[in-house]
Amino acid sequence: MEVRPTLLCVHPHPDDEAIACGGVLARTSATGGRTVVVTCTGGEAGENLAGIDLGDEDLTTHRRREMADSIAALGVDEHVWLGYRDSGMVGTDDNDHPDSFHAADLDEAARRLAAVVRRVRPDVVVSDDERGTYGHPDHIKAHHVTVRAVALAADPAAEVAGEPWSVPKRYVHTLTKTRLWQAHTGLVAAGLASPFGGADIASPDDLPFGTPDGQLTTVVDVRAWLDTKRAALLAHRSQIGADSFFINTPDDMAVALFGIEEFVLENGTSGSLDGELEDDLFAGLSAVPRTAPSDVGRGGPIVDPVRFREVLGRFVTGVTVMGTTVDGTPHGMTASSVTSVSLDPPLVLVCVDRSAAMATEVTAGGVYALSFLADDQAELSVTFADPDRPTGHDQFEGVPYRTATTGSPVLDGAVGWVDTRVVGVHDGGDHLIVVGEVVDLGHDPVRRPLAYHAGAYADLAERA
Structure with missing residues (x-):
């Protein structure tokens, strides 16, 4: 520790x-x-x-x-x-x-x-x-x-x-006020720009703030x-x-x-x-x-980040859109680092980049839903991964969705979905690990999932 x-x-x-x-x-x-x-x-x-x-x-x-x-x-x-x-x-x-x-x-x-x-x-x-x-x-x-x-x-x-x-x-x-006044008089005397302009301010008490x-x-x-x-x-x-x-x-x-x-x-x-x-x-x-971070790799990463991404990219994942709501305003983000955690209680987790707007939104909202995209929804994945996409209601314009039990958005046409309440947010390096307890869920037994492999969407052959 x-x-x-x-x-x-x-x-x-x-x-x-x-x-x-x-x-x-x-x-x-x-x-x-x-x-x-x-x-x-x-x-x-x-x-x-x-x-x-x-x-x-x-x-x-x-x-x-x-x-x-x-x-x-x-x-x-x-x-x-x-x-x-x-x-x-x-x-x-x-x-x-x-x-x-x-x-x-x-x-x-x-x-x-x-x-x-x-x-x-x-x-x-x-x-x-x-x-x-x-x-x-x-x-x-x-x-x-x-x-x-x-x-x-x-x-x-x-x-x-x-x-x-x-x-x-x-x-x-x-x-x-005294420090501000001393700064002002010193700057003016030196012929330099002062935040208060070139005014002759007789004493600290004459300053407009401080x-x-x-x-x-x-x-x-x-x-x-x-x-x-x-x-x-x-x-x-x-x-x-x-x-x-x-x-x-x-x-x-x-x-x-x-x-x-x-x-x-x-x-x-x-x-x-x-x-x-x-x-x-x-x-x-x-x-x-x-909690003390690991001493392994101090002084620089022992694994090259590019190589790390390349190797982990060989792992086939599904693609989800994570949705949350803050005071009735929906927010969405494409996520692929998703997994189940526990059956009793039913828990899932999703990893969210600390720099993403979703990191603030999901911690503020305290709820989220995961929509598992179908193989014909790759365009939605691209839309919700765009860093320049609109925010709030605007990012869902033209996107059919419904509101889950927690108020989080669930996309229509998804092969499955879970609705959760946040029960923990944990440090995961440059990501947050957001754990949710599932309060509702559902799936479509007919549709096929969208897969992601080696940096591209993958077409899974239909299996008997």
């Missing part, structure tokens, strides 16, 4: 993880901790601030690739998209978009996040404060959703997948990881323009501006002595035991 302190950071948009918590994420990863980032929206209402050439790619897709690069730079263990749309700045039309995070039902969004909290079982959770740092609707919503999610995750009666988990410490990231110094509880020194934090910031190429103060600040000033990160402990017990500021988010905690 290995002890790995786990940090879960919740942010509204791609790039917020690097700006607000890049230092503590890099520090935790580098010192042996486990790090998880949840991004609530895809930054759909953002702009190409740097004016880079996107080619044929839309900005939202490009920002997802930027996010992956940032996560890799920080050494984050797991990234989760919560599945909402960017709400835009205050007073814009994006605020009223039906899929916007700002407009989302609080409990529905909190249940999605609570399912992640129960699965990850973090020692520390960090989010925006109640003011959303500078008042952006998504930053404010991220705070309220996180607070509610932490409460739901601990509540045994909450309708959330997974075993209850009480988060030992919940923080909000912040910037004190936390009073007396509310601060924790200051973490991340100077040793400043280059890593900068690399994560620069990964967001469309958002960091040539005039950005993030990349134009001289090194000596950058250490003072970005070399520490500030937090307020809102829930949990401080680990400081005699009322002093904490210098570590995990201060005072005895880290929760985590």
